[in-house]
Amino acid sequence: MSESRREIWKQGLWNNNPGLVQLLGLCPLLAVTGTAVNGLGLGLATLFVLTISNLAVSALRGIIRPEIRIPVFVLVIATLVTVVDLVMQAWFSSLSRTLGIFIPLIVTNCTILGRAEAFASRRPMADALSDGLAQGTGFAAVLVVLGAGREIVGRGTLMADAHLLLGDWARSLEMSVLPQETGLLLAVLPPGAFIGLGLMVAARNRIIRSRNARTRAAASTRHQTA
Amino acid sequence: MLRTLFTLGLIGLLAAALLSGVHLATRDRIASEQQRQALATLNQLVPESAYDNELIEDRFSTRIPGLPTLATLYRARLDDAPVALLADIITPDGYSGDIRLLVGVHPDGEVIGVRILEHRETPGLGDQIELERSNWIRQFKGASLVDPPAESWASDKRGGAFDTLSSATITSSAVIDAVRRVLAWYSANRDNAFAIEAESGDPSTP
Secondary structure (H helix, E strand, O other), X not given: OOHHHHHHHHHHHHHOOOOOOOOOOHHHHHHHOOOXXXXXXXXXXXXXXXXXXXXXXXXXXXXXXXXXXXXXXXXXXXXXXXXXXXXXXXXXXXXXXXXXXXXXXXXXXXXXXXXXXXXXXXXXXXXXXXXXXXXXXXXXXXXXXXXXXXXXXXXXXXXXXXXXHHOHHHHHHOEEOOOXXXXXXXXXXXXXXXXXXXXXXXXXXXXXXXXXXXXXXXXXXXXXXX | OHHHHHHHHHHHHHHHHHHXXXXXXXXXXXXXXXXXXXXXXXXXXXXXXXXXOOOOOOEEEEOOOOOOOOEEEEEEEEOOEEEEEEEEEEEEEEOOEEEEEEEEEOOOOOEEEEEEEEOOOOOOOHXXXXXXXXXXXXXXXXXXXXOOOHHHOOEHHHOOOEOOOOOOHHHHHHHHHHHHHHHHHHHHOOOOOOOOOOOOOOOOOO
């Protein structure tokens, strides 16, 4: 993996994660993360749209004049989302009913337009592909972790309804982590989404701060011994 | 300028072509998927072996007094004899808005069963109306406007004959009331409920 490719992945997963740092696409992020499976479903759909739209925008970047770039981006994204929506209705209909309105709403997920404008329209296709995969994976990871956290705290289960997404074999993935009676209702309700995301952002900040402190400490020890 | 317009137009055309292709490829599958789901819902109350007509096709819409949304009624028949009337209705009286439910009525006016199709009731409290979460919804089986008498069709919290979900009196009452309204409509239309001509066209999507 080349240096720039590694940097792109680092940006998408951690340094510039769309969910935790850019805080883009919060509406679907907060709304569907009641369970880990819902988060995974929307995460995969977003990952797919983001990757293909990055590729398409990068491929078209030579022929698109700046005046028409935003309409073209929107057209590309809206087309891809409609394709995903139709395919999900045809082959994953129960999941498509669960995620319902949020699939068409990927159109309005600013992450996708943001990456098209800020990255894909200026870089070669290979980089745009990596960026789409990296940012999409970063976003999906936040959705799954937040969904899993809310599901465990609120309902005491993990991976409930996995068969809607992955087929019948996945029924066995469902686990009871906590007894149902201990479920904290708040976690599943909308406020739980805000609290959960807030905790994740805070955890990330804390990790960064302690890492910085360690680097500084290491640097000053080196300084003293030198 | 012209070239810019041409580019935009070309990209638009490509997008349209791609979309029509995907639409054509998925159209039949989406329609049959919706049909299958509609039928699976209805079969929860009337097993496939109990009727021999095209249940999905044998339906009509009507207004049930007290429910603002048009109801869809399906009829199951065996050798042309009525087996069940299935009412797909929406009550606006839930705690968090609409509750959509399916009420199965035996030709003699007894409830075959009730299933919740869609709702937004509070998780952990009102969502106990779902069969997957509690057996509350089963209490309607066998009920009719005679047993319990029509005036007792209320939650026991409000002096009626039906169990109330704890901390979800509004939700419980909305469901009880909606079931009662279907039975009342049926008792007023008992003579023609199975005679009304079926509507044609695409099946609505329950």
